[in-house]
Amino acid sequence: MTREERLAELGLELPELPGPGGNYLSSKLVGNMVYLAGVVSIGITGTVGQDRSVADGYAAAKACALTQLAVLKRELGSLDAIEEIVSLNGYVNCVAGFDQSPAVINGASDLLVEVFGEAGKHVRAAVGVCGLPRNAIVEVQMMVRTKS
Numbered sequence: 076m077t078r079e080e081r082l083a084e085l086g087l088e089l090p091e092l093p094g095p096g097g098n099y100l101s102s103k104l105v106g107n108m109v110y111l112a113g114v115v116s117i118g119i120t121g122t123v124g125q126d127r128s129v130a131d132g133y134a135a136a137k138a139c140a141l142t143q144l145a146v147l148k149r150e151l152g153s154l155d156a157i158e159e160i161v162s163l164n165g166y167v168n169c170v171a172g173f174d175q176s177p178a179v180i181n182g183a184s185d186l187l188v189e190v191f192g193e194a195g196k197h198v199r200a201a202v203g204v205c206g207l208p209r210n211a212i213v214e215v216q217m218m219v220r221t222k223s
Contacts, residue, residue: 078154081190082144089145090138093117096208102150107158109150109219113166114142115211123212124170129178132167132212136182139165139215143183144190147219159194160187162218168211169203176201183215 082089095101095112103110116135121127148154165180167173180201187195197217207214 078157078190079148082154085189087141087186089148090117090142092142092145092149101146104150104221107221107223108161109147109221111143111146111217111219113164113214113216114139114146115208116213117142117209117211119212120210121212122168122170123175123179124173127212129175132169132179133182135211135213136165136167136180136184136215137186138182139213140183140186143215143217151221154190156221157191157194158220158222160191160197160217161220163187163197163199164216165199165201166204166207166214167201168205168207168213171205173203176203179213180215182213 099112101112116138119135119138123132144154163183165183167176167179
């Protein structure tokens with residue numbers, strides 16, 4: 076089963092990609108590593124711990140991971156060109172003192188493991204911040220290793 080077929084089996088679709096919000100690339104292939112710029116949870120706004128819940132943040136992180144997969148498909152032509160997910164950095168727009176950023180970023184991590192299995196396991200950071208572009212709840216940045 077291809078990874079695109081796995082996404083369909085999970086009832087998920089890759090979103091349309093927005094253009095970059097500034098003078099940068101969405102992805103950059105260097106050798107067999109793809110470095111992905113951060114993507115925000117488009118249309119999912121607010122602050123976790125104030126007007127949004129951990130569950131809302133989890134859904135936003137999952138949406139960000141799907142956007143990153145769409146970027147990878149555009150860059151590589153197929154998600155099957157991915158050897159493994161190496162790293163994920165997640166940023167959560169939250170109130171001061173919020174200590175559940177890892178539970179929010181699990182939305183992205185869980186999706187990647189569902190789609191890629193062992194190859195989806197990665198190192199990561201889950202950081203609470205006081206604001207994100209467009210008042211997004213979550214931003215996710217990744218690094219991926221491609222097949223040789």
